[in-house]
Amino acid sequence: MNGIEANDLSLAYDGDMVINQLSATVRMGDITTLVGPNGCGKSTLLKGMARLLRPRGGVVLLDGHSIHTMPTRQLARQLGILSQSPTAPEGLTVYELVSQGRFPHQGFFRQWTAEDEEKTREAIAATNIVHLADRPLDTLSGGQRQRAWIAMTIAQDTSILLLDEPTTHLDIGHQLEVMELIERLNRQRKMTILLVLHDLNQAARYSKRLIVLDRGQIVADGAPGEVLTEQMVARVFRVKASILVDPESAAPYCLPYATIGGDNPSRL
Amino acid sequence: MMKQDEFPRPAWLALRTPHARVSFRLDRRLPLVVAALLLALLLALVISVSYGEFRIGYLDVMKAVVGIDTGDSRNALVVQNFRLPRILLALLIGVALAVSGAVIQGITRNDLADPGLLGINAGAGVLVVGYLTLAAVPDTRLLPWLALAGGLGAALLIYLMTWKGGSSTLRLVLLGVGVSAFGAALINYFITQLEVDSAQRAFVWLTGSVYGSTWADVRLLGVWAALLIPPTVLMARHLNVLGLGDDAAASLGLRVEVVRLVLIAISAALAAVTVTVAGTIAFAGLVAPHIARRLVGPAHEGLLLVSALVGGLLLVVADLAARAVIAPEELPIGVTIALIGGPFFAWLLYKRGR
Numbered sequence A: 001m002n003g004i005e006a007n008d009l010s011l012a013y014d015g016d017m018v019i020n021q022l023s024a025t026v027r028m029g030d031i032t033t034l035v036g037p038n039g040c041g042k043s044t045l046l047k048g049m050a051r052l053l054r055p056r057g058g059v060v061l062l063d064g065h066s067i068h069t070m071p072t073r074q075l076a077r078q079l080g081i082l083s084q085s086p087t088a089p090e091g092l093t094v095y096e097l098v099s100q101g102r103f104p105h106q107g108f109f110r111q112w113t114a115e116d117e118e119k120t121r122e123a124i125a126a127t128n129i130v131h132l133a134d135r136p137l138d139t140l141s142g143g144q145r146q147r148a149w150i151a152m153t154i155a156q157d158t159s160i161l162l163l164d165e166p167t168t169h170l171d172i173g174h175q176l177e178v179m180e181l182i183e184r185l186n187r188q189r190k191m192t193i194l195l196v197l198h199d200l201n202q203a204a205r206y207s208k209r210l211i212v213l214d215r216g217q218i219v220a221d222g223a224p225g226e227v228l229t230e231q232m233v234a235r236v237f238r239v240k241a242s243i244l245v246d247p248e249s250a251a252p253y254c255l256p257y258a259t260i261g262g263d264n265p266s267r268l
Numbered sequence B: 001m002m003k004q005d006e007f008p009r010p011a012w013l014a015l016r017t018p019h020a021r022v023s024f025r026l027d028r029r030l031p032l033v034v035a036a037l038l039l040a041l042l043l044a045l046v047i048s049v050s051y052g053e054f055r056i057g058y059l060d061v062m063k064a065v066v067g068i069d070t071g072d073s074r075n076a077l078v079v080q081n082f083r084l085p086r087i088l089l090a091l092l093i094g095v096a097l098a099v100s101g102a103v104i105q106g107i108t109r110n111d112l113a114d115p116g117l118l119g120i121n122a123g124a125g126v127l128v129v130g131y132l133t134l135a136a137v138p139d140t141r142l143l144p145w146l147a148l149a150g151g152l153g154a155a156l157l158i159y160l161m162t163w164k165g166g167s168s169t170l171r172l173v174l175l176g177v178g179v180s181a182f183g184a185a186l187i188n189y190f191i192t193q194l195e196v197d198s199a200q201r202a203f204v205w206l207t208g209s210v211y212g213s214t215w216a217d218v219r220l221l222g223v224w225a226a227l228l229i230p231p232t233v234l235m236a237r238h239l240n241v242l243g244l245g246d247d248a249a250a251s252l253g254l255r256v257e258v259v260r261l262v263l264i265a266i267s268a269a270l271a272a273v274t275v276t277v278a279g280t281i282a283f284a285g286l287v288a289p290h291i292a293r294r295l296v297g298p299a300h301e302g303l304l305l306v307s308a309l310v311g312g313l314l315l316v317v318a319d320l321a322a323r324a325v326i327a328p329e330e331l332p333i334g335v336t337i338a339l340i341g342g343p344f345f346a347w348l349l350y351k352r353g354r
Helices: A042-049 A072-076 A094-105 A114-126 A142-155 A172-188 A200-206 A230-237 B030-050 B058-066 B073-108 B120-134 B140-162 B169-192 B196-207 B215-234 B236-242 B246-251 B256-278 B284-296 B300-324 B333-353
Strands: A004-013 A016-026 A031-035 A057-062 A079-082 A160-164 A192-196 A209-214 A217-222 A239-245 A252-259 B012-016 B023-027
Touching (some): A016 A042, A016 A217, A031 A042, A042 A192, A072 A079, A072 A094, A079 B246, A114 A142, A114 A172, A172 A200, A200 A252, A230 A252, B023 B030, B030 B058, B030 B073, B030 B284, B058 B073, B073 B236, B073 B256, B073 B284, B120 B140, B140 B169, B140 B256, B196 B333, B215 B236, B236 B300
Parallel strands (some): A160 A192
Antiparallel strands (some): A004 A057, A239 A252
16 A cells, blocks of 8 residues: 555544544545535645644554654654644744755754755755845745745655645735645645645646545545536535636635525624 | 955854764853853952851961961851851852753753743742641641742653643643643732741742751752753753754754753752752743853853853852841842842843844
């Protein structure tokens, strides 16, 4: 089996079960995106698939091996994850942040090899932030900061990258920049990418496959054209929407126009 | 104007052996900063050893330290037996508290954290003052051991309470504040029960003092510092990665819980040993890492080393001030470090806030 595979995976925060006996497979080489309404468990699932959460039941397999028993350093050389709005110490420069992506490749006495330096520079160049390399992170704009964090995960040099809402809080220009970077990483470096996105249209445009989650369950799974339908949007997001075709990419385009009452009736 | 694709000069000096078996990196600012601090430290040491009711010339100080005859046998006696032990002890306390503080600030990602947050001072204080209060005839030789047990016991207690299916740094900070406040209340209660003489002694101990220190104290702290500080420096990268948050650190392959426990233990042990030799000294562990961060930035490779030097320098100066301000009487070193450190810290925060 090639890829990341969740088998009967159950995840919980304290007492609350968020994901219950879910099974899914992420194929190597794809951009796969998790979408769903707020609180559906998509970020939780992403964390579970990167062993940031210990499962209550079930297992996550990477190329057939359980990620929960694998040495964490070994896993960190194969799989990187960037959580939502991470924070860095005050005064940390872009170069310093990106260089920390090399951590799983270093040891007590091998702290900064020529390869570490090369991969750090490569990652900075790939994200177009060379001119910011010496700047402290806290002096950058949201988009620049996000690219610096992505550069850190690139320096980690993994074949799989998990990103939790990498475009949130960015303006449309910076959003596209990040999405194009992700597309480039997938095409040029053959990286397998699993995303959580809020924007259905971005998800449809850049992903090979969408997995729709609702209340901790997978309710649709497939190519954007098959998954993004009026019925799915109505059922999962409780909105009426027209599904158009994006003239640029031929991906489906969802244009919502009204909420559906019932679950969440209007107060007026 | 720098071109878009032109890399700036790397911020580090890379040190590598052939075949890359061993490699390290140093911040470019580090050699100069370390050299300047060492020079300042040397100057402070010479001035401090020379100063006292019995004045010794700077040249004679250096001779007496290395054991060359100065033509006056009193020089060697005063330097070797009285001044050097307490001054070296102050230096080592500064080093130990500064490293302990830098580590605890790194773990908690909170620059207002200091070793006291681990409950060391509160725990040591409760046992020592409690013993002075409750024992019929207190045996002062027991005090260092009570301080050690109380300090480490409180740190362990805080860690165990923090650990609830995974320790959280915020919970650590809040529990630290709570336990310290509770300890302070107990200590105050005990002091109200003491005779005036004993109460005064307890107060001096609580403020921290290196009066009457011996070579045995220097050896004890020196050995612990030599055991605990080098592994801490080797874990600089771990501290850097912890600074990115638990999720990012785990994603980079750090075993967050294990590493945090090891670092907390090191930080607690360093602070606890200083308490056993000199009582509770505030501020050094808080201020020294702040100054170091201004000098070499937040990366721990340089930060730990520079914190240690800054901490050592601060306490040597504080000790000199403690002997000079109301000479021939002397103040506890804990008072002078707070007098120097308090306003300085306020100034640092004021400058940063603008």
